[in-house]
Amino acid sequence: DTGVSQNPRHKITKRGQNVTFRCDPISEHNRLYWYRQTLGQGPEFLTYFQNEAQLEKSRLLSDRFSAERPKGSFSTLEIQRTEQGDSAMYLCAIGTPTVIWDSPLHFGNGTRLTVT
Amino acid sequence: RKEVEQDPGPFNVPEGATVAFNCTYSNSASQSFFWYRQDCRKEPKLLMSVYSSGNEDGRFTAQLNRASQYISLLIRDSKLSDSATYLCVVNKEQAGTALIFGKGTTLSVSS
Numbered sequence: 001d002t003g004v005s006q007n008p009r010h011k012i013t014k015r016g017q018n019v020t021f022r023c024d025p026i027s028e029h030n031r032l033y034w035y036r037q038t039l040g041q042g043p044e045f046l047t048y049f050q051n052e053a054q055l056e057k058s059r060l061l062s063d064r065f066s067a068e069r070p071k072g073s074f075s076t077l078e079i080q081r082t083e084q085g086d087s088a089m090y091l092c093a094i095g096t097p098t099v100i101w102d103s104p105l106h107f108g109n110g111t112r113l114t115v116t
Numbered sequence: 117r118k119e120v121e122q123d124p125g126p127f128n129v130p131e132g133a134t135v136a137f138n139c140t141y142s143n144s145a146s147q148s149f150f151w152y153r154q155d156c157r158k159e160p161k162l163l164m165s166v167y168s169s170g171n172e173d174g175r176f177t178a179q180l181n182r183a184s185q186y187i188s189l190l191i192r193d194s195k196l197s198d199s200a201t202y203l204c205v206v207n208k209e210q211a212g213t214a215l216i217f218g219k220g221t222t223l224s225v226s227s
Contacts, residue, residue, distance in 0.1 A: 040219070042120075042217035042220050043217045045216060104205075104215075107160055
């Protein structure tokens with residue numbers, strides 16, 4: 001158990017629809033990350049929160065994507081007007097509360113999105 | 117140059133073999149280095165951190181060469197259960213920033 005719960009596990013949607021994913025760390029972690037992974041690729045960084053502040057966003061995060069972490073605990077990732085290219089595994093990860101210079105991430109089991 | 121580059125796979129080895137994976141990174145300011153393991157259709161899981169002096173965890177040895185911006189992972193006495201994709205991970209540029217993942221190298225260990 002990595003301490004990160006993601007919902008839903010799977011989502012199938014039609015192109016043009018909006019979807020929202022949720023990430024719930026079981027305990028308090030000040031750093032929370034979203035990644036996207038497609039087949040044959042490593043996870044690609046999307047965005048990162050330190051508590052409720054969104055500190056970093058990848059260029060991959062187009063204006064159709066928005067992420068929030070309203071109270072510094074759970075986080076949501078919304079994709080508007082989904083496209084087939086959005087089909088991927090969306091992974092949430094938390095930073096372990098150790099020395100910043102050596103802080104591995106621990107991932108939830110992801111939300112698999114299929115856009116038809 | 118990509119931020120993190122890994123050996124192309126797949127590596128197909130028999131049980132008991134020793135196998136080495138290599139990884140290079142582009143940003144000399146990177147400070148944190150890791151190897152992750154990912155099983156098919158599962159999330160990545162931390163295998164080990166990589167320290168400047170090199171470190172070992174059982175059959176696994178990780179090395180870092182900052183001058184060459186190169187990281188390696190050595191697996192001795194391969195087991196069937198080592199079959200997975202191994203991801204090289206480097207932090208972007210300074211403490212507390214995003215971790216960047218390589219594409220991964222697939223290992224298949226056969227009996």
